[in-house]
Amino acid sequence: MTNRPVQPSQSTPACPYCPTPTKVGVHSKAQKRFKCHQCGKTFTETHITPLFGLKTHHELVVIVLTLLMFGCPIPAIVAAFKLDGRTIADCVDKSGEHAQRVQEYLVCQGELNLGQVQADELWCRSQRGVLWLATAVSVASRLLIWGKLAAGPTEDMIDDVVDHVHRAARLQSPILWATDGFSTWKASILHYFRAKVENGRR
Ligand SMILES: [Zn+2]
Incomplete structure (x- = not known):
């Protein structure tokens, strides 16, 4: 028996569990659930997307997220679309987690010539108190490489950002860091970007 290549269909999504394209059929029309004929697993169209669950x-979720991205206040969205504030918070949480996974998968793969990287930390006041945000941006492409939120300007927050820049940068490519002078940046950069030179001595 020969294995015929399976052509991806426009109406059915690809199986998220199989590495190669497989034959996928409809499992439940009402639940919009599909079944892979290769591994036998079922999945929904929105599997591992912020729309899952x-x-x-879905179209309304996309509109709400677009409005939030452009700074529209949540009370305005609640009033306009008659949505519950908790639903919007849920959308924001899921989209944030998804964006983080996408950033890890696409950006933090050691393939970027970052050139100059600008790192900074800033604080903002929220209903739960003061929050700190550390970010690193590649200047030439204006790509936001990573951001980390914390309750204070801690070493963990800075380490997490530098670690992700290290994972994104192509090995041995020249990189220039610019920071505001906060000493934790320097310590963390020297820790993650050091190159070990073996000379036979301790
Ligand atoms: Zn499968």
């Missing part, structure tokens, strides 16, 4: 209409 949300009962709100």
Whole structure:
């Protein structure tokens, strides 16, 4: 028996569990659930997307997220679309987690010539108190490489950002760091970007 290549269909999504394209059929029309004929697993169209498990209409979720991205206040969205504030918070949480996974998968793969990287930390006041945000941006492409939120300007927050820049940067490519002079940046950069030179001595 020969294995015929399976052509991806426009109406059915690809199986998220199989590495190569497989034959996928409809498992439940009402639940929009599909079944892979290769591994036998079922999955929904929104599997591992921010829309997974949300009962709100998907097009509305996309509109709400776009408005939030451009700075629209949450009370305005609640009033305009008659949505619950908790639903919006849920959308934001899921999208944030998804964006983090995408950033890890696409950016932090050691393939970027970053050139100059600008790192900074800033604080903002929220209802739960003061929060700190550390970010690193590649200047030439304006790519935000990583950001980390914390309750204070801690070493862990800075380490996490530098670690992700290290994972994104192509090995041995020249990189220039610019920071605001906060000493934790220097210590962390020297820790993650050091190159071990073996000379036979301790
Ligand atoms: Zn499968």
